[in-house]
Amino acid sequence: xxxxxxxxxxxxxxxxxxxxxxxxxxxxxxxxxxxxxxxxxxxxxxxxxxxxxxxxxxxxxxxxxxxxxxxxxxxxxxxxxxxxxxxxxxxxxxxxxxxxxxxxxxxxxxxxxxxxxxxxxxxxxxxxxxxxxxxxxxxxxxxxxxxxxxxxxxxxxxxxxxxxxxxxxxxxxxxxxxxxxxxxxxxxxxxxxxxxxxxxxxxxxxxxxxxxxxxxxxxxxxxxxxxxxxxxxxxxxxxxxxxxxxxxxxxxxxxxxxxxxxxxxxxxxxxxxxxxx
Numbered sequence: 001x002x003x004x005x006x007x008x009x010x011x012x013x014x015x016x017x018x019x020x021x022x023x024x025x026x027x028x029x030x031x032x033x034x035x036x037x038x039x040x041x042x043x044x045x046x047x048x049x050x051x052x053x054x055x056x057x058x059x060x061x062x063x064x065x066x067x068x069x070x071x072x073x074x075x076x077x078x079x080x081x082x083x084x085x086x087x088x089x090x091x092x093x094x095x096x097x098x099x100x101x102x103x104x105x106x107x108x109x110x111x112x113x114x115x116x117x118x119x120x121x122x123x124x125x126x127x128x129x130x131x132x133x134x135x136x137x138x139x140x141x142x143x144x145x146x147x148x149x150x151x152x153x154x155x156x157x158x159x160x161x162x163x164x165x166x167x168x169x170x171x172x173x174x175x176x177x178x179x180x181x182x183x184x185x186x187x188x189x190x191x192x193x194x195x196x197x198x199x200x201x202x203x204x205x206x207x208x209x210x211x212x213x214x215x216x217x218x219x220x221x222x223x224x225x226x227x228x229x230x231x232x233x234x235x236x237x238x239x240x241x242x243x244x245x246x247x248x249x250x251x252x253x254x255x256x257x258x259x260x261x262x263x264x265x266x267x268x269x270x271x272x273x274x275x276x277x
Contacts, residue, residue, distance in 0.1 A: 069093035075103040119159045140190040
């Protein structure tokens with residue numbers, strides 16, 4: 001849990017969609033005014049240092065007395081907007097009026113929030129999400145067909161694109177959908193159940209337009225029945241388990257590789273002892 005808001009300054013947005021989606025992004029532009037003090041002026045730096053020290057003192061004094069502010073009953077916030085609300089409202093949790101206003105503002109500002117997926121990535125998720133519900137048993141989809149569907153989807157939303165199969169393949173790769181192979185009719189994207197679940201999760205986590213819940217879809221029902229899976233804590237835990245599994249798999253591989261070498265060295269030592277005798 002973040003203790004209050006944190007402010008970052010970047011020359012450009014980081015390539016970290018989860019982080020960007022938990023921020024209120026404020027673009028800043030260079031000014032031609034000459035009466036403003038430069039950010040690296042010693043007076044500004046000293047003032048910033050004083051403010052940081054006071055905020056740190058405030059944190060030490062109130063860390064154990066603060067409680068997580070509740071979300072107003074009439075406001076619906078996604079998991080990432082909820083993270084942002086808690087960080088901003090935590091120092092003011094006792095002021096319920098302020099918290100109510102903040103929650104409504106965050107809910108309203110969603111329409112102004114920068115997209116966490118590019119237009120083409122969102123289109124790929126939207127098209128795959130739709131195809132999965134049209135034909136749930138299809139083992140895969142031809143890349144040429146996906147490209148055509150994505151071009152039509154982007155055109156219907158006024159998004160200019162010069163999409164071809166190569167670019168569509170790059171977009172799928174950026175989304176982690178890499179299970180593709182070449183057939184007599186061209187490249188095919190194969191989608192196993194884990195891929196279908198991932199596409200559903202992306203549609204939910206990135207709030208892709210046109211991907212509402214389908215009551216006849218088992219995966220939609222599973223995701224709707226397990227809201228805890230959408231929390232950042234659950235996502236972090238899932239990532240930790242994944243990293244641990246990868247580490248254990250790598251260690252097993254290293255042990256297998258070391259095994260014959262160790263055995264060979266032991267055999268060489270035994271043969272040397274026999275020869276010395």
